[in-house]
Amino acid sequence: MGVRSNDSALVGGQQFFQDSVEMDSTTYLDGALVLGVQTFTDTGTASAAPTIILNKGSAIDLNLPDLTDDKIGQVHYIISKTAQEHIVRPTTSAGAWATATFDGAIGDNITTIWTDQGWALTGRGGGKAAGEDEVVDLPTIA
Numbered sequence: 001m002g003v004r005s006n007d008s009a010l011v012g013g014q015q016f017f018q019d020s021v022e023m024d025s026t027t028y029l030d031g032a033l034v035l036g037v038q039t040f041t042d043t044g045t046a047s048a049a050p051t052i053i054l055n056k057g058s059a060i061d062l063n064l065p066d067l068t069d070d071k072i073g074q075v076h077y078i079i080s081k082t083a084q085e086h087i088v089r090p091t092t093s094a095g096a097w098a099t100a101t102f103d104g105a106i107g108d109n110i111t112t113i114w115t116d117q118g119w120a121l122t123g124r125g126g127g128k129a130a131g132e133d134e135v136v137d138l139p140t141i142a
Contacts, residue, residue, distance in 0.1 A: 040056070059085050064076065064091060078112070080106060085102055088102075101142070
């Protein structure tokens with residue numbers, strides 16, 4: 001994988017970034033990007049990991065806590081690994097949504113980003129098979 005930036009360190013031929021590097025330049029990524037993962041097997045509160053896996057044989061109630069202004073832009077990709085009706089609740093939402101309830105299919109997912117107004121819901125997807133031009137059983141936003 002090749003990464004080029006003015007704000008990183010090259011160690012042993014590999015590129016490393018610090019947890020809170022501020023980059024004023026363009027960063028180019030040639031190859032795969034592997035994100036950090038937090039897996040939940042019970043109800044809990046999300047951390048800073050961008051990818052969250054919900055993996056329990058019964059429904060999980062996940063809280064998205066408020067963040068500080070220096071975390072604006074933090075993204076969460078929240079994905080169900082089990083066929084359960086998991087619920088995601090932001091402490092503060094950017095918009096009118098208060099919960100996202102997964103439909104009970106493996107692969108159900110939502111994407112959120114932290115803004116100065118709260119958690120913005122930027123996408124949702126269903127894990128069930130659908131035909132062309134069909135949308136089937138997306139997570140319910142309330």
